[in-house]
Amino acid sequence: MSETANAPAPQAATSPSVRFGFVKFVVRDLAAMRGFYERAFGLVVAQTIDLPEIVELVLRRPGEEAGFSLILYWNRDGRETAVGSAHGPLGLYVRDVDAAYAHAVRQGAAPHREPWDADGMRVAFVLDPEGRELELISMRR
Structure with a gap:
């Protein structure tokens, strides 16, 4: 584990206020x-x-x-893009994981890990048509 992971958290009084805004996917076919x-x-x-x-x-x-928001970003110059390995999946909360999984696959997603029960939730994974991992989650009540 790195030293950064063991460092104490910054004091709340000195931390700026933030909220999550978006994730951006650079895509080949917009x-x-x-x-x-x-x-x-x-x-x-x-x-x-x-923009130009x-x-x-x-x-x-x-x-x-x-x-x-999910932002799809496309370069007009046609440069090559590739999905890397230094990130995790985009997590999507859904009401019914099994139905969402099946629907996403019918719409072009690749099956990645079929639905299963985890601690307090149901989870599945698909890959979007360009290979990005999407985690489908339904919390159990």
Whole structure:
């Protein structure tokens, strides 16, 4: 374990106030990835940022104008992109993991780990069409 992991947490009085805003995926095929996230998870484009070098699509749940977003980022110059290994999955809370898993696979996700029960939750993993890992979670009450 690194020394950083063992370092004491900073004092709350000196820490700035933050809230989670978004996660950004750099994608190879913007139209295909937009369609996947719309069909598989019901997300909609809340905002488009269209610049000479890039396009960003800000995806949210329908009717939500603020809060956490998934941003699909596409480079217009066609540069090669690859999914790396220095990150974990995007976690998505769903009502029914089994149904969400099956639906995502029907919409183009690759099965990665079938649904199973964990401590107080049901979990499954799929890969989006470009290989990003998505964790589907349903908390048990």
